[in-house]
Amino acid sequence: MRTFVLLAVAATCWLGPASAQEGDDKSKQSATDAIFKELAAGLPKDGQRANAARLELEYCHEHHQIWGFLSTPVQKPVKTKDGKPAEIIFLNAPAMGMPGTDFSMAFLLAEKRVVDWVSCWTYNRTANQELLLEDVDGDGSSDVAFRASDGWWGLLDKRKHSRPGDKRKWLYAYAITAKGFQSFFPNTERNLKVKLSYDTADQPIRLQVKGLPESLRERQMVRCTLSATNSSDKGIAIKSAGWFSLEIDNAGHLMTYGPRDKRPILKPGETISEEIRLVVEGAEKEVTMHWTFMPGR
Numbered sequence: 001m002r003t004f005v006l007l008a009v010a011a012t013c014w015l016g017p018a019s020a021q022e023g024d025d026k027s028k029q030s031a032t033d034a035i036f037k038e039l040a041a042g043l044p045k046d047g048q049r050a051n052a053a054r055l056e057l058e059y060c061h062e063h064h065q066i067w068g069f070l071s072t073p074v075q076k077p078v079k080t081k082d083g084k085p086a087e088i089i090f091l092n093a094p095a096m097g098m099p100g101t102d103f104s105m106a107f108l109l110a111e112k113r114v115v116d117w118v119s120c121w122t123y124n125r126t127a128n129q130e131l132l133l134e135d136v137d138g139d140g141s142s143d144v145a146f147r148a149s150d151g152w153w154g155l156l157d158k159r160k161h162s163r164p165g166d167k168r169k170w171l172y173a174y175a176i177t178a179k180g181f182q183s184f185f186p187n188t189e190r191n192l193k194v195k196l197s198y199d200t201a202d203q204p205i206r207l208q209v210k211g212l213p214e215s216l217r218e219r220q221m222v223r224c225t226l227s228a229t230n231s232s233d234k235g236i237a238i239k240s241a242g243w244f245s246l247e248i249d250n251a252g253h254l255m256t257y258g259p260r261d262k263r264p265i266l267k268p269g270e271t272i273s274e275e276i277r278l279v280v281e282g283a284e285k286e287v288t289m290h291w292t293f294m295p296g297r
Contacts, residue, residue, distance in 0.1 A: 035073045035089065036061045039107055042114030048213065052220035053117050055277055056105055059221065059256065063093035063103075070094060076133055080178045081141050086110045088144065088176070090131050095124050098152060101254050101279075104131040106144045106174075108181060116180030120146040120171055121219050121279055123252065127157035129171055136173045136184055137163070144181060146172040161185040189218040192251070192282040199292040204232035205266075207244075207291055216280050216287075227273040228266065228293055235265040237296030243272060245292045250284040264296065 040057050044050040064071040074090040091105040105119040122129045128149045136143040148160050148169040159171045161184075174181035193215050198207040211224035226244055230236050240262055246255060256277045266272055280287060 032064060032073060033061075035075075036064075038112075039089065039114060042109075043117075048217060048222075049220065052217070052222065053105075053119070055221040055223055056103070056119055057091075059103065059277065060091040060093045060105060067096065078133065078142050078176055080110075080176050081139075082178055084110065084178045086115070086176065086178070088133065092131060099123065099125045102129055104129060104146065106131060106181075108144075108176060110178065115178075118144065118146075118172060118174055118181050119219075121254065121281070122157060122171065123151070123281075125152040127151045127155055127160070127171065136170070137175070141176070143176060143184070144174045145170055159188055189220075190282065190285060191215045192218055192280060192284075193286040195286065195288040197288055197290045199290065201293050201295050203236055203293060203295050204230065205236065205293050206231050207293060209289075209291060212289075216278075219279060219281055221277055221279050223275065223277050225273055225275050226291060227271050229271040230266045230268055233268045235267050238264060238266055238272070239294040239296045240264065243294050244274065245294055246276075247290045247292070248280065249288040249290070251280050251282040251287040253281070254279040 036057060040054055043053055043057075060071060064073075071092050071094070076088045076090070078086050078088050080086050087109040089107040089109065091107075093103040095102050100123075102122045102124055103119065105117065107117045108115045120129055120131070128151050130147040130149070132145045132147055133142045134145050134147075135141060136145055148155055148157065148171045151157075155169065157171060160169050161171070161173070162169050163184075170185070173184045175184065194212060196209055196212070200207060206229045207226070208229075209224050209226050212222065216222055228243065242260060246253070257274055261272050261274070263272065
């Protein structure tokens with residue numbers, strides 16, 4: 001009996017701290033989820049830029065749910081250039097490998113209202129980025145800066161900027177004003193005209209992409225849906241590791257998608273679909289997307 005009581009006390013001592021830690025973690029996660037929810041609610045309902053920001057918020061939130069503290073939102077009180085109180089929220093979704101894509105995002109809020117936002121995608125072989133509050137132009141005010149440094153191959157990103165007499169390099173840098181972010185450097189992002197090409201791998205398949213605009217803003221996330229319909233009277237085997245591939249001429253790209261549909265056979269008349277998020281960086285003003293069906297064996 002005495003042994004039983006001692007074991008029970010020991011169990012209570014061990015379980016107590018674990019339960020407290022679990023509750024603390026859930027509380028922190030709930031607070032973080034609330035930040036993402038409030039930022040999403042504060043974005044305009046329409047417009048390509050706002051839609052891209054909403055998708056990028058989702059991307060950051062998913063990264064945080066997987067990697068936790070590596071991408072926890074950071075809130076910082078600031079003063080705008082005209083002396084008004086405001087808040088900056090930094091979001092980071094670093095690549096977890098090499099090669100990989102790093103992403104960060106900054107929101108400007110005034111009285112809990114989203115005023116503006118900016119973001120930055122980088123390929124970590126050609127540049128590393130660091131999102132900072134720092135004085136970029138030497139006027140004594142804090143600015144939002146996406147500081148650039150060498151990637152695996154050096155600092156090869158063509159967006160890099162500097163200021164006379166300053167050794168620092170930036171991909172983007174913005175003054176904080178009551179009306180929003182004002183860039184210190186010329187905007188280099190372009191609108192890319194999109195052409196679509198389909199390859200059915202000689203299968204009786206009809207491929208279709210929906211949701212892509214006729215032109216994409218460079219380095220802004222978009223969402224589209226790719227579907228494949230079996231137009232024959234026989235089943236078609238589907239590659240289990242993924243039933244499509246994408247190549248883009250004259251551009252680099254990041255592609256993310258949800259859980260894969262792993263059905264082995266696409267029956268006659270059936271359609272399989274995949275929701276995809278894309279970020280495109282073009283070398284030319286026109287890009288061609290080659291969507292290819294991947295049949296199984």
